[in-house]
Amino acid sequence: MPRPVAQMVTFTLNGQEVTAPENAILADAALEHGNVEIPVFCYEPKIGGPVGACRMCLVEIEGIPKLQAGCSVPVKDGMVVHTDTPRVREAQEAVLEFILVNHPLDCPVCDKGGECPLQDKSFGWGDGISRFVEPKRHFEKPLALSPLIAIDRERCILCYRCVRFSQEVSEDHQLVLQERGAHAFVATFDGHPYVAPFSGNIIELCPVGALTSQPYRFRARPWDIEQSGSICTLCPAQCNVSFTVRDDRVLRVLQRDHEGVDDGWLCDKGRFAYQAIHVDERITQPLLRDGGELRPVTWELALETAAAALGRGRGRTAALAGGAATNEEGWLLQGLLRDSLDSADIDSRAGGTLPLDLHQALGAPALQASVPDLEFAHAVLVLGTEPVDDAPVLDLRLRKGVRRHGLQLFTATSRPSALDERAVLAVRYAPGAEAAFVAALDAALTGADVAGPAAAAGADADAVRALADGLRAAGEDIVVLWGERVCSGAAGADAARGLLNVAARLGLEGRDGAGLLGVPDGANGRGLREVGVLPNAAPGLAAPDTDGRDAAGIAAALAAGELTGVYLLRTDPLVDLADTPLWERALEKATTVIAHASFLTPGIAEHATVVFPAESHAEKEGTVVHPDGRLQRLRPAIGRQGETRPEWQVLAELRRALGNDERLLTCSMVTARMLESIPFYAGLTLDTIGADGTRWTERPQGAAAPAGAAAPFDLPAPAPAASPNGRLRLGTFRSIWASPEVGASPALKFLHPRQRVELAPGDAERLGVRHGSPVTVACDGRSVTGIAHVRASAPEGSVFLETAIAADSAAELDGPLVEVRPA
Amino acid sequence: MTDILLFRDIDEPGLATIDVYERRGGYQALRTALKTDPAELIETLKGSGLRGRGGAGFPMGLKASFIPQGDMQKYVVVNADESEPGTFKDRELMQKNPHQLIEGVIIAAYAVGATKSFIYIRGEYEEQADILDAAVQEAYAKGYLGENVAGSGVELSLHVQRGAGAYICGEETGLLDSLEGRRGNPRLKPPFPANAGLFQGPTLINNVETLSALPHIVELGAETYSAIGVANSSGTKLISISGNVQRPGNYEIELGMSSRDIIYGLAGGPPEGREVKFWFPGGSSSPVLTADDLDVGYDFDSIAKAGSMLGSGAIIVVDDSQSVVDVCLKLAHFYAHESCGKCTPCREGTNWTEKMLGRVKDGTATPMDLDIMASVQQRIIGNCLCVLGDAMAMPVSSMIAKFRGEFEAHIEAARAAADRAAVGVAG
Ligand SMILES: Cc1cc2nc3c(=O)[nH]c(=O)nc-3n(C[C@H](O)[C@H](O)[C@H](O)COP(=O)(O)O)c2cc1C
Ligand code: SF4
Ligand code: SF4
Ligand code: SF4
Ligand code: FES
Numbered sequence A: 001m002p003r004p005v006a007q008m009v010t011f012t013l014n015g016q017e018v019t020a021p022e023n024a025i026l027a028d029a030a031l032e033h034g035n036v037e038i039p040v041f042c043y044e045p046k047i048g049g050p051v052g053a054c055r056m057c058l059v060e061i062e063g064i065p066k067l068q069a070g071c072s073v074p075v076k077d078g079m080v081v082h083t084d085t086p087r088v089r090e091a092q093e094a095v096l097e098f099i100l101v102n103h104p105l106d107c108p109v110c111d112k113g114g115e116c117p118l119q120d121k122s123f124g125w126g127d128g129i130s131r132f133v134e135p136k137r138h139f140e141k142p143l144a145l146s147p148l149i150a151i152d153r154e155r156c157i158l159c160y161r162c163v164r165f166s167q168e169v170s171e172d173h174q175l176v177l178q179e180r181g182a183h184a185f186v187a188t189f190d191g192h193p194y195v196a197p198f199s200g201n202i203i204e205l206c207p208v209g210a211l212t213s214q215p216y217r218f219r220a221r222p223w224d225i226e227q228s229g230s231i232c233t234l235c236p237a238q239c240n241v242s243f244t245v246r247d248d249r250v251l252r253v254l255q256r257d258h259e260g261v262d263d264g265w266l267c268d269k270g271r272f273a274y275q276a277i278h279v280d281e282r283i284t285q286p287l288l289r290d291g292g293e294l295r296p297v298t299w300e301l302a303l304e305t306a307a308a309a310l311g312r313g314r315g316r317t318a319a320l321a322g323g324a325a326t327n328e329e330g331w332l333l334q335g336l337l338r339d340s341l342d343s344a345d346i347d348s349r350a351g352g353t354l355p356l357d358l359h360q361a362l363g364a365p366a367l368q369a370s371v372p373d374l375e376f377a378h379a380v381l382v383l384g385t386e387p388v389d390d391a392p393v394l395d396l397r398l399r400k401g402v403r404r405h406g407l408q409l410f411t412a413t414s415r416p417s418a419l420d421e422r423a424v425l426a427v428r429y430a431p432g433a434e435a436a437f438v439a440a441l442d443a444a445l446t447g448a449d450v451a452g453p454a455a456a457a458g459a460d461a462d463a464v465r466a467l468a469d470g471l472r473a474a475g476e477d478i479v480v481l482w483g484e485r486v487c488s489g490a491a492g493a494d495a496a497r498g499l500l501n502v503a504a505r506l507g508l509e510g511r512d513g514a515g516l517l518g519v520p521d522g523a524n525g526r527g528l529r530e531v532g533v534l535p536n537a538a539p540g541l542a543a544p545d546t547d548g549r550d551a552a553g554i555a556a557a558l559a560a561g562e563l564t565g566v567y568l569l570r571t572d573p574l575v576d577l578a579d580t581p582l583w584e585r586a587l588e589k590a591t592t593v594i595a596h597a598s599f600l601t602p603g604i605a606e607h608a609t610v611v612f613p614a615e616s617h618a619e620k621e622g623t624v625v626h627p628d629g630r631l632q633r634l635r636p637a638i639g640r641q642g643e644t645r646p647e648w649q650v651l652a653e654l655r656r657a658l659g660n661d662e663r664l665l666t667c668s669m670v671t672a673r674m675l676e677s678i679p680f681y682a683g684l685t686l687d688t689i690g691a692d693g694t695r696w697t698e699r700p701q702g703a704a705a706p707a708g709a710a711a712p713f714d715l716p717a718p719a720p721a722a723s724p725n726g727r728l729r730l731g732t733f734r735s736i737w738a739s740p741e742v743g744a745s746p747a748l749k750f751l752h753p754r755q756r757v758e759l760a761p762g763d764a765e766r767l768g769v770r771h772g773s774p775v776t777v778a779c780d781g782r783s784v785t786g787i788a789h790v791r792a793s794a795p796e797g798s799v800f801l802e803t804a805i806a807a808d809s810a811a812e813l814d815g816p817l818v819e820v821r822p823a
Numbered sequence B: 001m002t003d004i005l006l007f008r009d010i011d012e013p014g015l016a017t018i019d020v021y022e023r024r025g026g027y028q029a030l031r032t033a034l035k036t037d038p039a040e041l042i043e044t045l046k047g048s049g050l051r052g053r054g055g056a057g058f059p060m061g062l063k064a065s066f067i068p069q070g071d072m073q074k075y076v077v078v079n080a081d082e083s084e085p086g087t088f089k090d091r092e093l094m095q096k097n098p099h100q101l102i103e104g105v106i107i108a109a110y111a112v113g114a115t116k117s118f119i120y121i122r123g124e125y126e127e128q129a130d131i132l133d134a135a136v137q138e139a140y141a142k143g144y145l146g147e148n149v150a151g152s153g154v155e156l157s158l159h160v161q162r163g164a165g166a167y168i169c170g171e172e173t174g175l176l177d178s179l180e181g182r183r184g185n186p187r188l189k190p191p192f193p194a195n196a197g198l199f200q201g202p203t204l205i206n207n208v209e210t211l212s213a214l215p216h217i218v219e220l221g222a223e224t225y226s227a228i229g230v231a232n233s234s235g236t237k238l239i240s241i242s243g244n245v246q247r248p249g250n251y252e253i254e255l256g257m258s259s260r261d262i263i264y265g266l267a268g269g270p271p272e273g274r275e276v277k278f279w280f281p282g283g284s285s286s287p288v289l290t291a292d293d294l295d296v297g298y299d300f301d302s303i304a305k306a307g308s309m310l311g312s313g314a315i316i317v318v319d320d321s322q323s324v325v326d327v328c329l330k331l332a333h334f335y336a337h338e339s340c341g342k343c344t345p346c347r348e349g350t351n352w353t354e355k356m357l358g359r360v361k362d363g364t365a366t367p368m369d370l371d372i373m374a375s376v377q378q379r380i381i382g383n384c385l386c387v388l389g390d391a392m393a394m395p396v397s398s399m400i401a402k403f404r405g406e407f408e409a410h411i412e413a414a415r416a417a418a419d420r421a422a423v424g425v426a427g
Helices: A026-034 A086-101 A117-125 A161-169 A201-205 A268-278 A299-312 A327-340 A356-362 A371-376 A392-405 A434-446 A451-457 A461-474 A492-505 A525-530 A551-559 A580-589 A602-607 A647-657 A667-676 A700-704 A740-744 A761-767 B018-023 B028-034 B038-048 B060-066 B089-096 B098-112 B126-141 B172-179 B208-212 B214-220 B222-227 B259-266 B300-305 B324-338 B344-362 B367-380 B388-426
Strands: A008-013 A016-021 A058-061 A080-082 A149-151 A175-178 A185-188 A211-213 A226-231 A240-246 A249-255 A287-290 A293-296 A317-321 A379-383 A408-413 A425-428 A478-483 A515-519 A565-569 A592-597 A610-613 A622-625 A630-634 A728-733 A756-759 A774-779 A782-790 A798-802 A817-822 B075-080 B116-121 B157-162 B203-207 B236-243 B249-254 B276-280 B314-319
Touching: A008 A026, A016 A026, A058 A086, A086 A117, A086 B344, A086 B367, A161 A175, A161 A201, A161 A392, A201 A211, A201 A249, A226 A630, A249 A268, A268 A392, A268 A740, A287 A299, A299 A565, A299 A592, A299 A610, A299 A647, A317 A327, A317 A551, A327 A525, A327 A565, A327 A622, A327 A647, A327 A667, A356 A492, A371 A392, A371 A478, A371 A515, A379 A392, A379 A461, A392 A408, A408 A461, A425 A461, A434 A451, A434 A461, A434 A492, A451 A461, A478 A492, A492 A515, A525 A622, A551 A580, A580 A602, A592 A602, A622 A667, A647 A667, A756 A761, A761 A782, A761 A817, A782 A798, B018 B098, B018 B126, B028 B098, B028 B214, B038 B060, B038 B098, B038 B214, B038 B222, B060 B098, B060 B203, B075 B098, B075 B172, B075 B208, B089 B098, B089 B126, B089 B208, B089 B236, B098 B116, B098 B126, B098 B157, B098 B203, B098 B208, B098 B214, B116 B126, B116 B172, B126 B157, B172 B203, B203 B208, B208 B214, B214 B222, B236 B259, B249 B259, B259 B276, B259 B314, B276 B388, B324 B344, B324 B388, B344 B367, B344 B388, B367 B388
Parallel strands: A008 A080, A317 A565, A379 A408, A379 A478, A408 A425, A478 A515, A565 A592, A592 A610, A728 A798, A756 A782, B075 B116, B075 B203, B116 B157, B236 B314
Antiparallel strands: A008 A016, A058 A080, A149 A211, A175 A185, A226 A240, A240 A249, A287 A293, A287 A610, A622 A630, A728 A817, A756 A798, A774 A782, A774 A817, B236 B249, B276 B314
8 A cells, every 4th residue: 555645733742832743743842843752661663553562651641531551642733742741750660660570680791782772761761760679570591592592591681572473574474472470471373493594683572681692692792882874785685783893803793773674674694604704614714726726825816817817808708796696796797708818708687688679678767666666566477486495584574564565466487485374366387488488477477368378378267357356456656576587597588578568467567665575586687787797788878889699698608718807706507506417517618717605615626716804894995886776885894804805996997908998997987987888887986875875767867777668578489488297397405594694604504405395295106206305306317315394385397496505506407307206 | 122132041941051042032032133134234233332341342233343354264263261350240241141142142153244253262161161061062053053053054163262260361362362372462452352362363252241241232122121220331341349338240221220229128238337438339350439420320321431440340348347448459469460561551560550559458568658659550451452440440549549547647657556566566
């Protein structure tokens, strides 16, 4: 439902007139508009509406005999409120006294000390004496609520925040209150550890030291640390974060609430994978392959060797950029390649490029939905992406829309989605059949024949029609949240055209609150495209002088010896890209493999000739572009570890060594050059991007973006999805935990995935496969093993395997059909 | 005119069966009601002056009139959680005359346009729940429930839901949460159940006795019914009387009757040779009154004027053989045990009070603790999310205020006894 517009009203607060939006919660309005703090504990608008549990916020409202909970009263015109009368003071002292009755006050050994709302409120509103002389309640403490979170039940003030988060925000329904009265305590429903993608948020929500971070516990006091704001670039959601730093080490990651991006939540990867910054296995010095082994060398030698090798390989060198690369790095890389190395073979997309006019059209400002649109739209169609894996924090945003704003959610995916349970309708199609599915949806929206394309997509034609009808009936503000995999592969261009058709049929273009929101594979996938890290796009999505090869083409050309070198900017093709066998041959054959990397993943360990240490996201400076067009700024929170140097500098030095003598002395200079080179970024500076970022798509200068192809398009009849015939269709997914940072973080390691083979109960039974047992998945003589995961909601005839894992990745298998058998 | 309505046929053998109930004129009021326009029916309920019998005494017809018009799903919920110490009137109503309640539910549902109804009955009332289940089956079989209520075309389902034994599930919003399958905790109000109750739908929630009165109101008409009783307290009321009386039990009275007549006349007063020391006029959560208050009329306003409340209509009499400390401790224990724990003042205040009273009892308290205890009660009252906290704090407050001397004497005596025992052990 679209955002309501609030009217302003005037009320009296402690004798002073205050103007605030009508029906705003009194506690919020008093603080924001009247500069009066009404103390709260249980109230946290991020979680949802008020619950009125703690009673800390009692205030006097003239005309109402009882004191009222300031967290629960909507502001009305003419209301007269007192927060400082003796009666209110007494109530505030009373509630604090009651809260402390059973609170251990073990501040000296409590991790929250110094940044504890209970300390602050006791100081500000308590009366400083304790009349309670009875024994306090005792629990065993601390206990591990999970490997990541410690719980101290004695300190818990039973504010319900953590429980409500679990029940109403992440909807994992694991946390509950057990027992009653003063014996009540927080626990998981089944007594198992609280393991869930967003569990860490409860640490920040807890107003006392009852929930603390296991990795952070006892590492610092608030006066030992500094907070440093930046962006998490571990996935495309690009949450705004604040790094807690002590002695040049990141000790913690906190949310930095941005309504336009993350709504103040983080996933556990973003929150805990900082640990990978400070582990021994991280590469923090340049390495050179010498006698088959990678050995540490000086920067001079590494740079010289790399420059010389690149120089020799002019015209025969390609480059790939991984999602975590910044705009600056991407821009320098494409310049290095195109201008200094006479090569056009550069890519940042795993699934092949699209015709340029389709890239342009899909990214056109008039068609871009924003993150908040996900919450306030009439309907959202989640198409070919699993938010909790691909851009986790968006999963919470969609749930919020459904729960609080009557959002109608539709899911259309081949692999069952965690959001299905919240969807009005969940539609399935065969893995890889995105183009056919989109064609079917387009047909349903125009009243054309659905049966043909639906059959080709392996989808139920009635379901596709119901989806089209449902979208149309929901209202005008519709957002299609689509995953990069939709427009990937051989039929990617057809799928893109189909998607643009759908957008046109639904009238999304130019509509506020509606549009497309594409989730790229890489964290900065959108930025990298816009700065020209595509074989067929120069900076600003302009046509390059020559088109080059895309990722798959590069692999083939390397394997065939047509290319001799490859520059891997923060990507390992053996982990991140499809077709591992081909990439193995390609890297084997390449004479020069220059990589920026933090970890010795298989491709780097076996094939890199020169390795430059990559910066962690806490060390990085530069900009990235959020999937919704928001340019965001990364600021280094700590110094670069070991001998690590800025990656932009490495690229700039190589550029110079290869003959470009423009001097780029600072990262801001690179940012400025990069911004200048792109017409639709015109006028942006680091200052205008600022701490909150700027959506370029909303600026007038955004109009300079090339318009691209115009829908509607005639779509070709889609090729039918492979028919299983006893085998299973291969679908893939990348788990939220499939990242080297997770594997390298001691606290998160337990979540680092092994191959998990998801299949339907019927198929499992037919194939003699039991849930939790090892299975072999084979295709064309290659096979991987994994653990069978029988999912009731999985569609029969398909099997889903993980990619982006170091061993047994689905990328080993070609598909489209595979054989599954007990191992 | 008669002042016996709800209990009119209460001892009729087989009244719990639909045949006997119908033979005694049952379900006739329903037929009358179904011929009346719902809006008019609500006017009748308003005009009857019937006030809620569950504890808060809110005018029933007014509450029914708050249920919004429109074709959203609406509900009627019967609060049969009856867990207030001293209160056992709903039990007898359900056990002996379940159809009177069911008829009342159907009339209420018709009046507010509800098509689904529930009786939420406390878990310990197993026998009563079985009886209700059987009666509901009979009502379905006879067509009083189902898709076409008594041939009127109106639809109504009725389900008996058993609770799991928590006092807080009698608080209406805690009841609704429990009925929805959640932990039974009170909700923040507003929204009130009339607007957003069960599953967020408009919900009329009333006590068993309140709804059992409906057939009689329809039968008698608003005017006749409201003439029973006194101003602001019309109709008859079931009194559960217990404690130190000779004839404890349930009695139906006309509101306004003298309390002395109830306690002494109906219940026979304390045992021979004993005096009334104090009494709870409306369940364990009402402030205590003393022998000086025995001539107060038993109606909402008079009891309120005397400084207490009529509550659920349960009178607990305590005679001069009892220690106020014991009564107070038992009471605090109950509320500390039943506090749901959601809000701070009640959760911590009941628990703290119980602990302090424990020390009063064993002689380790001082008179200063009585001051702290009194202040803790004041800090609970009015500051909680629901009124369970007040339900302990009000009677405890009243006992400390009215019997402070006895508390102090007890502390003194208990300490002396403890000292003697200690010396005895040492020697
Ligand atoms: C702690 C607490 C317990 C309650 N228990 C009961 C109960 O067992 N039965 C009941 O009818 N009302 C109980 N009530 C009152 C209900 O909240 C509500 O006022 C009543 O169901 C309304 O019905 P009435 O208007 O017919 O009295 C309780 C209230 C509180 C605060
Ligand atoms: S653990 Fe913390 S967040 Fe959870 S209820 Fe207790 S105090 Fe609140
Ligand atoms: S959702 Fe993505 S950007 Fe946000 S914290 Fe998690 S990994 Fe980082
Ligand atoms: S007053 Fe007591 S029972 Fe009522 S909500 Fe608060 S803690 Fe729960
Ligand atoms: S903040 Fe208002 S009741 Fe907790």
